[in-house]
Amino acid sequence: DTGVSQDPRHKITKRGQNVTFRCDPISEHNRLYWYRQTLGQGPEFLTYFQNEAQLEKSRLLSDRFSAERPKGSFSTLEIQRTEQGDSAMYLCASSPRRNTIYFGEGSWLTVV
Amino acid sequence: RKEVEQDPGPFNVPEGATVAFNCTYSNSASQSFFWYRQDCRKEPKLLMSVYSSGNEDGRFTAQLNRASQYISLLIRDSKLSDSATYLCAVNMNKFEGSEKLTFGTGTRLTIIP
Numbered sequence: 001d002t003g004v005s006q007d008p009r010h011k012i013t014k015r016g017q018n019v020t021f022r023c024d025p026i027s028e029h030n031r032l033y034w035y036r037q038t039l040g041q042g043p044e045f046l047t048y049f050q051n052e053a054q055l056e057k058s059r060l061l062s063d064r065f066s067a068e069r070p071k072g073s074f075s076t077l078e079i080q081r082t083e084q085g086d087s088a089m090y091l092c093a094s095s096p097r098r099n100t101i102y103f104g105e106g107s108w109l110t111v112v
Numbered sequence: 113r114k115e116v117e118q119d120p121g122p123f124n125v126p127e128g129a130t131v132a133f134n135c136t137y138s139n140s141a142s143q144s145f146f147w148y149r150q151d152c153r154k155e156p157k158l159l160m161s162v163y164s165s166g167n168e169d170g171r172f173t174a175q176l177n178r179a180s181q182y183i184s185l186l187i188r189d190s191k192l193s194d195s196a197t198y199l200c201a202v203n204m205n206k207f208e209g210s211e212k213l214t215f216g217t218g219t220r221l222t223i224i225p
Binding site for chain 2: 031042043044045048058099100101102103105106
């Protein structure tokens with residue numbers, strides 16, 4: 001499968017714990033995005049990387065959230081001190097050109 | 113007013129019928145428009161881009177109306193497999209720098225046998 005790969009696919013964590021999600025984009029894509037989607041809503045933009053540079057961040061990305069793409073390949077999204085409101089599907093996407101994004105299958109987070 | 117608005121539906125449509133959805137956007141400077149399809153508990157998948165001149169892909173036709181600030185998606189000869197949630201997405205930034213897409217909440221479509 002040469003699509004966007006995300007890991008883990010499902011994560012249940014206790015409130016206050018830290019979680020980290022990994023995304024492996026399509027190999028030739030230099031653009032990488034993180035979105036969050038809750039039930040009944042569309043995806044909400046979190047952040048965007050071009051190669052290793054984080055070029056855009058949403059105000060949704062609070063101090064508890066951090067994303068990295070250290071070598072311009074895979075990316076991680078870490079959530080510290082999780083809250084119940086963080087429960088959502090975290091979607092990674094990659095793109096070969098502006099706006100034409102392809103999503104991974106998502107990482108489902110449940111905070112209990 | 114939401115930046116991107118869609119009628120959530122559900123739209124229950126008999127197989128073979130034609131169905132159309134609209135999506136309105138608030139920022140007149142918006143430059144790029146897309147339709148995505150999302151199956152239950154799956155990721156959104158790009159269905160088609162929406163160009164000023166309109167575009168067609170098989171049974172699907174997308175249109176952009178800049179004057180009224182909406183995009184539309186028309187599905188002809190609907191199939192059972194078309195049942196899904198259809199999300200519109202808009203890049204509202206006038207300048208090349210922003211890559212943020214703003215999504216609507218989606219319109220749920222069910223095709224009835």
